Amino acid sequence: MTPFENGGKVTARIVETLGRAIVAGEYADRPLPIEADISEQFKASRSVTREAIKMLTAKGLIASRPRLGTSVAPERDWNFLDPDVLRWLLNRGLSLDLLAEFTAFRSAIEPQAASLAIRRNDPAAIARIGEAAERMTKGGMSQEDALQADIDFHVAILLASGNRFMIQCRDLVETALRFSIRLTNRQKGVATADSDAHRAIANAIAAGDAERAVSASRDLLNEAAALIEQARRAG
Amino acid sequence: MTPFENGGKVTARIVETLGRAIVAGEYADRPLPIEADISEQFKASRSVTREAIKMLTAKGLIASRPRLGTSVAPERDWNFLDPDVLRWLLNRGLSLDLLAEFTAFRSAIEPQAASLAIRRNDPAAIARIGEAAERMTKGGMSQEDALQADIDFHVAILLASGNRFMIQCRDLVETALRFSIRLTNRQKGVATADSDAHRAIANAIAAGDAERAVSASRDLLNEAAALIEQARRAG
DNA sequence: ATCACCATTTATCATATTAATACAGCGGCG
DNA sequence: CGCCGCTGTATTAATATGATAAATGGTGAT
Numbered sequence: 377m378t379p380f381e382n383g384g385k386v387t388a389r390i391v392e393t394l395g396r397a398i399v400a401g402e403y404a405d406r407p408l409p410i411e412a413d414i415s416e417q418f419k420a421s422r423s424v425t426r427e428a429i430k431m432l433t434a435k436g437l438i439a440s441r442p443r444l445g446t447s448v449a450p451e452r453d454w455n456f457l458d459p460d461v462l463r464w465l466l467n468r469g470l471s472l473d474l475l476a477e478f479t480a481f482r483s484a485i486e487p488q489a490a491s492l493a494i495r496r497n498d499p500a501a502i503a504r505i506g507e508a509a510e511r512m513t514k515g516g517m518s519q520e521d522a523l524q525a526d527i528d529f530h531v532a533i534l535l536a537s538g539n540r541f542m543i544q545c546r547d548l549v550e551t552a553l554r555f556s557i558r559l560t561n562r563q564k565g566v567a568t569a570d571s572d573a574h575r576a577i578a579n580a581i582a583a584g585d586a587e588r589a590v591s592a593s594r595d596l597l598n599e600a601a602a603l604i605e606q607a608r609r610a611g
Numbered sequence: 612m613t614p615f616e617n618g619g620k621v622t623a624r625i626v627e628t629l630g631r632a633i634v635a636g637e638y639a640d641r642p643l644p645i646e647a648d649i650s651e652q653f654k655a656s657r658s659v660t661r662e663a664i665k666m667l668t669a670k671g672l673i674a675s676r677p678r679l680g681t682s683v684a685p686e687r688d689w690n691f692l693d694p695d696v697l698r699w700l701l702n703r704g705l706s707l708d709l710l711a712e713f714t715a716f717r718s719a720i721e722p723q724a725a726s727l728a729i730r731r732n733d734p735a736a737i738a739r740i741g742e743a744a745e746r747m748t749k750g751g752m753s754q755e756d757a758l759q760a761d762i763d764f765h766v767a768i769l770l771a772s773g774n775r776f777m778i779q780c781r782d783l784v785e786t787a788l789r790f791s792i793r794l795t796n797r798q799k800g801v802a803t804a805d806s807d808a809h810r811a812i813a814n815a816i817a818a819g820d821a822e823r824a825v826s827a828s829r830d831l832l833n834e835a836a837a838l839i840e841q842a843r844r845a846g
Numbered sequence: 847a848t849c850a851c852c853a854t855t856t857a858t859c860a861t862a863t864t865a866a867t868a869c870a871g872c873g874g875c876g
Numbered sequence: 877c878g879c880c881g882c883t884g885t886a887t888t889a890a891t892a893t894g895a896t897a898a899a900t901g902g903t904g905a906t
Contacts, residue, residue, distance in 0.1 A: 384857050384898095387665070410888065421859040423658060426889085427665040430622070434669035434695075442866045442889040456779040457692045460669075474775075480727060481776040488719035540709075541716040541783070544691040548776070621891070645855060656892040661856090677856040677899040850905085858897065865890070876879080 390418050390428035391460075398437050398448055399464040407445040408438065435461055459547040470555050472608045478552040479601045485545055486533060487593040490577065493536035494586045501536035502581055508532050509578040512571040523561075527553050529574055533593075536581075560603045573599070625653050625663035626695075633672050633683055634699040642680040643673065670696055694782040705790050707843045713787040714836045720780055721768060722828040725812065728771035729821045736771035737816055743767050744813040747806040758796075762788050764809055768816070768828075795838045808834070 394414075397403065408414070415425040429446060432438050436455040440446040455461050465474065493502060508529035512522060530549050534542050573596045580589035629649075632638065643649070650660040664681060667673050671690040675681040690696055700709065728737060743764035747757060765784050769777050808831045815824035 386858070391669075412888090423661070423860085424858060426658070427662055427857095429889095430662040430665045431669035434626075434666035434693075436694075440889060443868055443887055444866095445888065451775075452778065452781075454779075455690065455693055456776055458669075458690055459671075477774045477776055480723070480774050484719045484723035484777070488715070492715060539712045539715050540686075540691055541712055542719070543687065546687075647855090658893085659891060662890095664856095675856060678854055678901060679899095680855065848906085850903105852901105852903075854899100854901090856897105856899080859895080861893085861895105863890100863892070866888090868885105868887085870883105870885085872881105872883080874879105874881085876877100 384424070386418070386420050387424050387428050387431070390414070390420065390425060391431050393418075394428065395432060395435070395437065395460060396464045396467060398432065399454075399461065400468045403448050407447040410445055437461065457544070457548055459551070462548060462551050466551060466555060472604060475552070475556055475559070476601065476604050476608065478548075478556065479597060479604055482530075482549060482552070483594065483597045483601065485542060485549075486530065486597060487590040489533050489537040489539070489542045490581055490589040490593050491586045492539055492542070493533060493581055494584050494589060496536065496538045497584070498536060498538065501532070501538075505529060505532040505536060505581055506578045509571070509574045512574055523554065523557055526557055526574070529578075533577075533581075556600065556604070559607060560600055570596075621653070621655050622659045622663050622666070625649070625655065625660060626666050628653075629663065630667060630670070630672065630695060631699045631702060633667065634689075634696065635703045638683050642682040645680055672696065692780070692783055694786070697783060697786050701786060701790055707839060710787070710791055710794070711836065711839050711843065713783075713791065714832060714839055717765075717784065717787070718829065718832040718836065720777060720784075721765065721832060722825040724768050724772040724774070724777045725816055725824040725828050726821045727774055727777070728768060728816055729819050729824060731771065731773045732819070733771060733773065736767070736773075740764060740767040740771060740816055741813045744806070744809045747809055758789065758792055761792055761809070764813075768812075771816070791835065791839070794842060795835055805831075 394408070398408075409417070411422055411425050411429070414429075415422045418425065429438065429440065433440065435458050436449055436453045438446050439449050456465070493505070508525050511517070511525035512529065517525070527550055530553060531546055534546055534549060537543070573592065577589060577592045577596065580586075580592050629643070633643075644652070646657055646660050646664070649664075650657045653660065664673065664675065668675065670693050671684055671688045673681050674684050691700070728740075743760050746752070746760035747764065752760070762785055765788060766781055769781055769784060772778070808827065812824060812827045812831065815821075815827050
């Protein structure tokens with residue numbers, strides 16, 4: 377697959393399982409089992425257990441102290457923008473609250489990224505934005521392909537910004553969008569209006585019109601926020 | 612100190628040293644030493660070495676494969692927003708480029724956070740913004756205290772937003788600002804104009820005037836960006 | 847060119863020792 | 877009696893050590 381994978385198979389499994397459980401709040405009010413018990417539970421040696429624990433520590437999820445055992449860190453210490461943590465957060469059952477916060481965050485990032493992309497003016501990167509928008513409108517696409525094109529579009533904007541911190545939000549956007557779009561698409565009927573909005577953003581960026589790009593981007597996100605709010609009220 | 616600390620002393624030291632070296636590009640074109648050599652270098656057992664390596668792996672900095680050794684991951688996989696990675700990035704000698712990117716990122720986040728803070732309207736949180744602004748103007752402050760008040764001000768805005776992703780950027784802002792403010796303060800003479808700008812933001816938020824808060828916040832950041840750009844041109 | 851084997855390095859396991867520290871128990875003292 | 881400080885002990889993570897397994901690039905035989 378990717379040229380760079382994670383740690384070993386066993387370690388990865390422990391990290392994944394414990395990470396999900398921690399984020400799900402399973403150990404919110406009590407310490408994790410002691411290393412020996414975790415090792416037994418996963419039929420692994422204490423070494424791998426400890427290595428897994430260290431990985432979770434590095435993600436800010438837990439902290440260990442002799443005699444006290446290992447317990448979950450306060451939520452403000454969690455590395456929310458770590459791709460793994462993010463995925464676990466979403467897999468614990470996506471709350472509309474969290475999705476709303478995602479969208480508010482994107483509302484901050486994306487228009488600014490579009491603006492930066494114009495200032496940076498990397499033709500190849502800007503072209504990729506247009507291509508993705510193109511792909512969204514093209515007929516004969518599966519639901520899945522359309523979703524991917526939509527994601528690619530938003531990621532392309534971040535990449536074109538050339539700002540490393542925005543680019544870092546790529547995983548956030550990718551993961552969150554996959555959920556978000558499914559929700560919003562379920563509400564709105566056809567997505568033609570949506571793809572028009574995307575194209576408007578792409579055009580504004582290509583034309584170098586920062587003001588128009590920002591406002592078009594903002595419109596799109598406001599609509600998404602409104603749909604989420606609507607779903608929230610509907611319960 | 613803090614109720615939750617990091618891993619053990621030895622492990623932490625290895626993580627710190629290797630992390631800095633990796634971020635500094637020391638292993639950009641060759642693999643890291645093999646586990647045995649790292650262990651020897653740090654006079655530690657292979658266990659702790661491996662645990663340290665796993666922590667760095669969790670931060671996206673490196674990847675290990677049997678027979679190939681351990682090498683630095685492509686930069687786009689690094690968890691830029693991880694507090695440790697961030698600190699290492701800054702400690703490798705602050706480049707103005709990076710600082711400019713920081714500021715552009717903050718330009719996206721902060722005005723939106725201010726806007727969200729108004730919508731959320733948490734009186735206690737908003738009061739803390741005002742207090743920090745107050746502290747900035749009060750006379751008889753050491754340089755260091757004033758800097759801390761400045762940082763507290765910006766962090767308070769993020770906290771007041773109630774958005775967990777913005778709050779997550781707290782470490783980013785805190786770390787980056789500490790560098791950024793030192794630079795900008797060195798350029799401008801006295802900071803009275805600056806503290807007025809801060810107070811304007813606090814007042815707008817307290818008054819619930821989102822539009823004014825956003826534009827005031829934007830003004831402040833634009834000024835910071837201009838100063839950085841100026842420093843950049845000066846070489 | 848293909849395939850079996852080898853060497854290297856991480857991955858895992860197993861066990862022992864050390865260090866940190868919460869907690870209980872003891873003794874002193876008001 | 878009740879409170880305070882000391883001390884010992886048990887618990888648990890931290891570190892050390894050394895061995896075996898698995899993965900895989902390279903090498904040489906066919």
